Amino acid sequence: MQSTHFLCSVVSYLTLKALKRSQGKLNWGLFYFHRWWRITPIYLITMAIWSSLMIHFVHGPSAHYIFSSSRQLCRDRWWVNLFYLQNLIPFPGNLNEMCFGWSWYLAVDMQFFIITPPILYLLYKRPRIGIATVIGLCLVSFVATASIAAYWGLKIGLNEGYYNERSVGHEEADRIYAKPYTRISSYLVGIITGYVMIKYEGRKTQIPKWGLTVGWCISITFGMTIVYAVWNTHHVEKSQVAAVLYLTFSRFTFALAVAWVVLVCVFGYGGPVNAFLSWGIWAPLARLTFGAYLLHPMVLFAYIFASRTLFHYQGSMVVYSFVATTVLTYAASFLLSVIVEAPVIGLEKTLLRRKTKQ
Structure with a gap:
């Protein structure tokens, strides 16, 4: 929050x-x-x-x-x-x-x-x-x-x-x-x-x-x-x-x-x-954060619920899981952004532009 x-x-x-x-x-x-x-x-x-x-x-x-x-x-x-x-x-x-x-x-x-x-x-x-x-x-x-x-x-x-x-x-x-x-x-x-x-x-x-x-x-x-x-x-x-x-x-x-x-x-x-938080690398990721928030539990659940064995805590396993989940989540968020989010935002801008011209 x-x-x-x-x-x-x-x-x-x-x-x-x-x-x-x-x-x-x-x-x-x-x-x-x-x-x-x-x-x-x-x-x-x-x-x-x-x-x-x-x-x-x-x-x-x-x-x-x-x-x-x-x-x-x-x-x-x-x-x-x-x-x-x-x-x-x-x-x-x-x-x-x-x-x-x-x-x-x-x-x-x-x-x-x-x-x-x-x-x-x-x-x-x-x-x-x-x-x-x-x-x-x-x-x-x-x-x-x-x-x-x-x-x-x-x-x-x-x-x-x-x-x-x-x-x-x-x-x-x-x-x-x-x-x-x-x-x-x-x-x-x-x-x-x-x-x-x-x-x-x-x-x-x-x-x-x-x-x-x-x-x-x-x-x-x-x-x-x-x-x-x-x-x-x-x-x-x-x-x-x-x-x-x-x-x-x-x-x-x-x-x-x-x-x-x-x-x-x-x-x-x-x-x-401020230098770290203003780092340019965060800008493209920031545009995908909403989709990542919506999708990341699905990526986690797909991994967890498909398992047929118990999980045993190990530091390296947690690191691998974290990195893999993050990469897959943002990759899925990118696809969702291209297919859904960007067209929706573009449609709103087009409609508002037409309304302004009228």
Whole structure:
């Protein structure tokens, strides 16, 4: 979801820049349509491949059961995915019983995108009210997440079970993971990041060396803490207070760490980090990342479910599997981009160009 933070920063920056250029006038209908048209066709095509074709491509001990159950789930709930509601319907839901399970991210991202224009317009027109709105939404998210985590006794990491009996009988229910009201805080950090970028654009932003040192130390500490706080949880059980705090603030805190990296790079203080992230080799890969996100579980499942022997962990095997999966995923994403994504984008540009001429 931290990719959501980065993309939100870009959306926030570009939209605020367009509002500034057009003095607050923007075609919001086209704003929404472009988003829907940009991701929906390729999303539906990959969902069709997953639910209808994978069962014919992969044969193995687990393949038939997994793909046949996925096919039935998609037949029953395809319309939920079409309207980006699969993380909410049925409520609270089960990630293991979702058509195209990893698409919960698209649902959350689309739901955030729908509420983005009012927030951005407030930031453009009434910055103080806009910032207050963002802070208020973050506080609501924190309270909701903490309340859910405490009430249902949810644990973190590899800690098994629950802190109370309320979740017994509903162990597979998704209470927090794919819900927009528990994840929106990191998205809002992205919006504010874009706002800061546009606010200080063209200015010579001075950050003293001590400020950079403190900022990097805090950013690294936040990022590493969130990653390693759940380390060794298969041996040590965290307290409920620690679990509630982690579930409530982990995504927000990690988003702050990412926001720092984005801003120092934009303001010219990124140094080698900026040089690495700005490396030209990432540009062509970046155009294929959406397709790679949609396709990579299929590549993994085709490999795993076709196996007739157990997997034994070995470092070299993991490296080989990672490299092979990455190469095959991006190769498949390239084909999907050429066959589906590029024609769809080209069609939109053609239609908009005709409309502009008329």
